[in-house]
Amino acid sequence: xxxxxxxxRVMPRAxxxxxxxxxxxxxxxxxxxxxxxxxxxGRALTLHLERPDAARAEADARAMCERLLANPVTEDFTLIxxxxx
Amino acid sequence: MIRVAVVRxxxxxxxxxxxxxxEQAGAEAYYVWHREAELGGADAVxxxxxFAYGDYLRAGAIARFSPVMAAVRSHAEQGGxxxxxxxxxxxxxxxxxxxxxxxxxxxxKFVSRPVRVRVETTETPFTTAxxxxxxxxxPVAHGEGRYxxxxxxxxxxxxxxxxxxxxxxxxxxxxxxxxxxxxxxRNVVGIMPHPERAADPVLGSPEGAKVFFSLVQSVALxxxxxx
Numbered sequence: 001x002x003x004x005x006x007x008x009r010v011m012p013r014a015x016x017x018x019x020x021x022x023x024x025x026x027x028x029x030x031x032x033x034x035x036x037x038x039x040x041x042g043r044a045l046t047l048h049l050e051r052p053d054a055a056r057a058e059a060d061a062r063a064m065c066e067r068l069l070a071n072p073v074t075e076d077f078t079l080i081x082x083x084x085x
Numbered sequence: 086m087i088r089v090a091v092v093r094x095x096x097x098x099x100x101x102x103x104x105x106x107x108e109q110a111g112a113e114a115y116y117v118w119h120r121e122a123e124l125g126g127a128d129a130v131x132x133x134x135x136f137a138y139g140d141y142l143r144a145g146a147i148a149r150f151s152p153v154m155a156a157v158r159s160h161a162e163q164g165g166x167x168x169x170x171x172x173x174x175x176x177x178x179x180x181x182x183x184x185x186x187x188x189x190x191x192x193x194k195f196v197s198r199p200v201r202v203r204v205e206t207t208e209t210p211f212t213t214a215x216x217x218x219x220x221x222x223x224p225v226a227h228g229e230g231r232y233x234x235x236x237x238x239x240x241x242x243x244x245x246x247x248x249x250x251x252x253x254x255x256x257x258x259x260x261x262x263x264x265x266x267x268x269x270x271r272n273v274v275g276i277m278p279h280p281e282r283a284a285d286p287v288l289g290s291p292e293g294a295k296v297f298f299s300l301v302q303s304v305a306l307x308x309x310x311x312x
Contacts, residue, residue: 016233068142069142
């Protein structure tokens with residue numbers, strides 16, 4: 001069975017306040033980094049799946065996000081599927 | 086005697102205070118471990134505060150898969166009273182028994198202090214003993230208490246009088262100063278403040294005790310008898 005690595009990126013939904021991102025931005029400014037247009041903090045997960053094809057791996061990862069990995073009220077997610085040789 | 090189950094998850098830490106507050110209100114209170122599939126004939130259930138499963142992934146996200154939650158869901162669907170306090174509120178939202186979600190406090194700090202809240206409705210099993218509009222001082226202790234909800238859920242909460250407690254001095258950035266809500270059937274309530282930590286004069290305030298008196302009163306009334 002082919003193996004896939006799915007990178008899941010979960011981010012606070014655009015428009016919702018992200019105080020962690022703001023705090024990190026302040027810290028970066030304190031270090032002297034300038035012209036920062038904004039920082040948002042999310043979460044990354046790596047899934048290793050054995051599936052017949054990439055489409056199936058993505059569909060399953062999507063279902064996992066919808067049911068557990070992301071909160072549908074507050075978070076959005078993106079998926080990157082890579083085949084493992 | 087009215088029987089109240091206090092559910093313990095790995096990481097619950099307000100369970101003993103909650104048990105005591107329920108007992109002081111005149112009910113029989115007992116613990117139910119989260120691995121149990123039954124609630125032991127409970128008239129009401131309380132999900133106490135704490136950090137179930139260390140808040141891994143998101144506060145309440147893993148706890149909702151504990152076997153006991155199927156029993157809590159079926160108890161709620163049959164109209165039984167359910168109260169979630171702090172982490173219990175987060176679990177009820179993650180489980181879909183209440184709308185919305187609780188996000189990291191707007192000020193980033195973990196807030197642990199008494200706050201003033203207004204009782205917005207007495208039409209829940211946990212607020213009947215209060216006067217509508219009563220102002221209480223109750224402790225909060227949370228890092229993720231900022232209530233958010235989709236616009237349609239929020240307007241339903243407001244239009245149907247389902248905001249239970251509202252902050253007078255919002256400590257976490259909750260939308261509409263919301264500190265607690267109830268479901269459409271009004272039997273499931275989630276609140277961020279800790280009434281069990283203000284349920285006895287020796288704790289500095291007895292103002293939270295009526296949450297548990299309300300419960301005993303409401304269950305008794307629903308049985309058509311006296312507590």
